[in-house]
Amino acid sequence: MNIVLLxxxxxxxxxxxxxxxxxxxxxxxxTGDILRENVRNNTPLGVEAxxxxxxxxxVPDSLLIDIIKDRLAKDxxxxxxxxxxxxxxxxxxxxxxxxxxxxxxxxxxxxxxxxPDEELIKRVTGRRMCKCGAxxxxxxxxxxxxxxxxxxxxxxxxxxxDTEETVKERLQAYHAQxxxxxxxxxxxxxxxxxLGVGDIKEIFxxxxxxxxxx
Ligand code: AP5
Ligand code: MG
Numbered sequence: 001m002n003i004v005l006l007x008x009x010x011x012x013x014x015x016x017x018x019x020x021x022x023x024x025x026x027x028x029x030x031t032g033d034i035l036r037e038n039v040r041n042n043t044p045l046g047v048e049a050x051x052x053x054x055x056x057x058x059v060p061d062s063l064l065i066d067i068i069k070d071r072l073a074k075d076x077x078x079x080x081x082x083x084x085x086x087x088x089x090x091x092x093x094x095x096x097x098x099x100x101x102x103x104x105x106x107x108x109x110x111x112x113x114x115x116p117d118e119e120l121i122k123r124v125t126g127r128r129m130c131k132c133g134a135x136x137x138x139x140x141x142x143x144x145x146x147x148x149x150x151x152x153x154x155x156x157x158x159x160x161x162d163t164e165e166t167v168k169e170r171l172q173a174y175h176a177q178x179x180x181x182x183x184x185x186x187x188x189x190x191x192x193x194x195l196g197v198g199d200i201k202e203i204f205x206x207x208x209x210x211x212x213x214x
Contacts, residue, residue, distance in 0.1 A: 001026060001214060002105060003082040006181060007113035009170040010123035012196045012203065013084045014135055016113065019204045024211060026080040029071055031064060031088075033133075036159075053161055056169025058088055058177060065095040072103055088178045093185075109214050110185040111207060113196035117171055124167045128156040141200065 001024060005013045014030060021028040035053060038046030045063060052059045068086050071077070087093040100106055115123075126138040130149035136142060136156060143150050161170065185191050192210045196203055 001080045001211070002108050003080075003211075004087070004107050004110045004185075005082060005084045005113065006110055006178070006185075006191075007196060008115060008117070008120055008174045008178075009167060010120040010127070011113040011115040012123075012200065013113060015141075015200060016196075016204055016207060017082055017084045018133075020082055020207065020211070023208065024080070024082075026082045027077045029068075029077070029081055029083050029086070031067060031083075031085040034067055034071070035059060054166070056161060056166040056173065058173050061089055061091045061095070064088070064092055065099075068092075068096070069099050072099060072105065087181060090180060090184060093181055107185075107190060109211070110181075110191045111210070112182055112191055112193040113203075114193050115196040119197060120171065121164060121167055124162050124170075125164055127159065127162055129159055130154045130156055 003020070003026060005017060007013050014032075017028045017030070020026065035046070035049045039050045039053070040046070045067075049059045049063065064086060068083070072081065087096055096107070123137060123140065126140065128136045128138060128143070128147075130136075130152065131154055132149060132152040134149050134151045136149075138146075143156065147156050148154070149156060161167075182191060182193075194203065194206045194210060
C-alpha cells in the first residue's frame, strides 16, 4: 500500500506515521526529516534548505522533486511507502504523476488529517523531539521524566522552526500552497479525511479503520 499523508504543521502526521508504519509495514518517508538531516550535516542541500525552513517557508520544488525521485527508486520501498510532507505543492504532485508510472507505482490513498489552526499553534510550540525520532508534547504527550526520552533516555530538544512566529508562517504556506492538493486528489476519489483532534490512539483507530478498507 502506498500512502500520502496530508495535514497542516502539527496535525500529527509524524506521530501517526510511526504507528501506521509499524502496523502496515510501509516505509515512512518524511521530507522534513530528510531536510533536517541535511541541515545537521551541512550538506549543500542542507545549507540551501535551512534559510527557507527557519523562515517557515517551503523549500523550492526542484530540490524536493529530486529528493523524492531518488528515494522512491530505492529497493526498500518496493513493498509500500508512506510519504509524510510530500507533495506539498501542485508542481510537486504533478512531478509525482510522472515519477510513479515510470517506477510502476501509484498512490493508493491520500490520508488527510484535519485539525483547526488554534489547536496547531499549541501543539507545535509545545513539541519536544529526541534524536532517536520520538516526539513528545509538554502537555498533550509528556515523557515520563521531563526533558528525557522514554525510548532511549536521550535529551529532548525543540525544533528550530517551532516558534510561534514561524508556525504562523508555516500555516500560511500550508493554506496557500498545500491545501489545494486536497481538491487535486479528491477529483481522483482517493482522499480519506480523518479529524485529528482528540486522543492520539483514538485517531489512530479511525485511521486504521480507513486503511483496512483499502
Ligand atoms: P515538516 O517536518 O514536514 O513539518 P510540518 O509539515 O510543518 O509538520 P510537523 O512535523 O510540524 O507536524 P506533524 O504533522 O508531523 O505533527 P507531529 O506528529 O510532530 O516540514 C518542515 C519544513 O521542511 C517545512 O516548513 C518546509 O520548510 C520544509 N519541507 C518539508 N517538506 C517539504 C516539501 N515537500 N516541500 C517544500 N518544503 C518542504 O505532532 C505535533 C505535536 O503535537 C507533537 O508534540 C505531538 O506530540 C502532538 N500531538 C500529536 N497528535 C496529537 C493529538 N491528537 N492531540 C494533542 N497533541 C498531539
Ligand atoms: Mg512531522
